[in-house]
Amino acid sequence: MTTALPSAAMGGHRTLTVAALTATYMQAVNISLPNAALPHIQGALSMANDEVGWVFSSYIAASAVVMSVTSWLAGRYGRKAVYQVSLALFALGLMLDTMATTSLQFVLARILQGAASGPLGPLSLAILLEVQPPARHGRLSLMWSLCFLLGISSGPGIGGWLSEYHGWRSIFHVSLPITAFIFLAMALLLREKRAARPQPFDFFGLVTFSIGMIGLQMLLDRSERLEWFASTEIWIEASASVLGFYLFIVHVLTTKTHFLRTGLFKDRNLVLSTVISFALGFVLLPTLALTSPMLEELLNYPVDTTGLMTVPRGVALVATMLITSLVPGQIDYRHFMLGGMALVVYANWMMLGYSPAMDWRPVVEAGLLQGGGLGMLIPALGKAAFGTLDPKLRPEGSALLNLSRLYGSTIGIAVVQIFFYDNTQAMHVALARDLTPYRAVAHIAGSIAAPGLAALNDMVTQQSAVVAVIDQFEILMFAMLIVSPLVLFLRKPRPAT
Incomplete structure (x- = not known):
């Protein structure tokens, strides 16, 4: 039978629950928040039509890679430390989004923002399940999923309204005070927790799989602009993707431990x-x-x-x-x-x-x-x-x-x-x-x-x-x-x- 955090016993569990659910929503809403604001973003950054997909795929791909290693990071460095570092980097990514003057700068900021968001979802769920009694775990898991999907679904509506009346940079400004609230709540109420013996992690498997996926993503994103295999860059990306997937499959078939x-x-x-x-x-x-x-x-x-x-x-x-x-x-x-x-x-x-x-x-x-x-x-x-x-x-x-x-x-x-x-x-x-x-x-x-x-x-x-x-x-x-x-x-x- 699990016990709640000491801070939760003193009433902080409600604040931690609200903060964790808010973090889940914020992570998800920032995926689709730029969707309706794309005309303003394209005009301000001179972004070509075939670069629009990077606004979403850069955030999602970076988030997926870091999400895979979240459990190991939390066990090795501590859940609270990883969570707060992620929030700090997420806030930095938000500020860099607003400061971008070119499409490349904006995409790089979205990559940082997406990578920082990777640990927020799984760690928020872990915090929810720890600070609340087991009888509420099913309901909390449902609320966590609803917050995630509500974030993705409501992003275009919020982003469209903010960009129309307050400028496209406001869609990122609005997340800064929310990030500050979550950071403060976790700093004051969440106790540190880490594994007594951190489990080894299969970095080779993660790296090879990520190379395969990123190579494929770049191949699909860039091929239309560069006329497919008439470009040396496309050949390099295709080769990296094939090599990454090949090494990952061989690694899975020949080793007992992988991620x-x-x-x-x-x-x-x-x-x-x-x-x-x-x-x-x-x-x-x-x-x-x-x-x-x-x-x-x-x-x-x-x-x-x-x-x-x-x-x-x-x-x-x-x-x-x-x-x-x-x-x-x-x-x-x-x-x-x-x-x-x-x-x-x-x-x-x-x-x-x-x-x-x-x-x-x-x-x-x-x-x-x-x-x-x-x-x-x-x-x-x-x-x-x-x-x-x-x-x-x-x-x-x-x-x-x-x-x-x-x-x-x-x-x-x-x-x-x-x-x-x-x-x-x-x-x-x-x-x-x-x-x-x-x-x-x-x-x-x-x-x-x-x-x-x-x-x-x-x-x-x-x-x-x-x-x-x-x-x-x-x-x-x-x-x-x-x-x-x-x-x-x-x-x-x-x-x-």
Whole structure:
């Protein structure tokens, strides 16, 4: 039986609980906070369209890498020390975000901010479970998950409103006093805790896996700009990715100890849930990354309105997740997984009907359905993953699920960016070719003045971009469709005890 912290016994447990939940929300909201503010950020930093994905993927990838080593860091240097250093670096990243004058500076600041956020989520959950009695652990875990998802979902709405009325730098300023409150609460109330004998950590496995993932991420992010394998840089990134994954696989097969234990991959439900979690991440953030630019740049919605139009998706996600989590354990969770996937697929199918002539209703309706589907899928996925897993492996299994979702989001953003620009160019050529019955470019140029020709080109470009965005929603729809049959291979839930 666990006991609460001495400080918690004196009433500080409430403050620690609020601080830990606030840290979880702050870590998550900063993933999507720049989403609706992208036009202001691009204009201020002269950021090219193909660099927009770095705003999200740099933060997420850095967070995933550091999250993997959080347990070892806390055991080696102390939980409180790691937590406070992370908060201090997070605040430094926020300030560097506001001071950036170029896109490179901004991305580097986002990398620092993301790396510092990595330990905040898992350590916040550990603190919550320690300062509260075991009877509340289930409820606290649910609250922690809700805070994380609410942060991602509410980020565009908050960021859009702040950037429209207070400038884009305000979206980072607002997190500074929150960080200060969390730092002060932990400094005064949290007792230090570290492992008596720190466990060895598989740094070689983490480094090789990270090299493979980062190389793949850079390959996808940079290939469109550098014309794929015509560039030496792309060859270097591809080689680094292949080498990293090769060394990691060999390392896993030839050693007994590595940062992802082989016991995890012997559980069928966890393996299948990890694949589904990757697809969930592939849909979750790329949908936001596509919707806001489409509304702002192609349909000319104000930034604050764009942010507000994403709010119903987040409300539906959190509400449905809360309701699904309260369903009795005797009910088969696989029905909720299939229902959630069906809603997500149907919502993305609705997005295929987007057009420049639509109003706000199709966006809100599709967002509500997709949010509801994700809210059903996420808690059911957790039950599937841990229903048959050895309790000793659950902390590592939880980390594996989180990593798969985060890397799914980074890869998803990169993939939709690549296809978006390819499809935009292809559609522009196809539409421009058919502007006259004779398909004569010389005839058009000779009969339209330069301003009119420029306006015509802008209209064709806009139409091409709208078609390209819709094509990306189709990719996200098929990503969820492909993994849907895996639900049929999940083991039946154990009888409730």
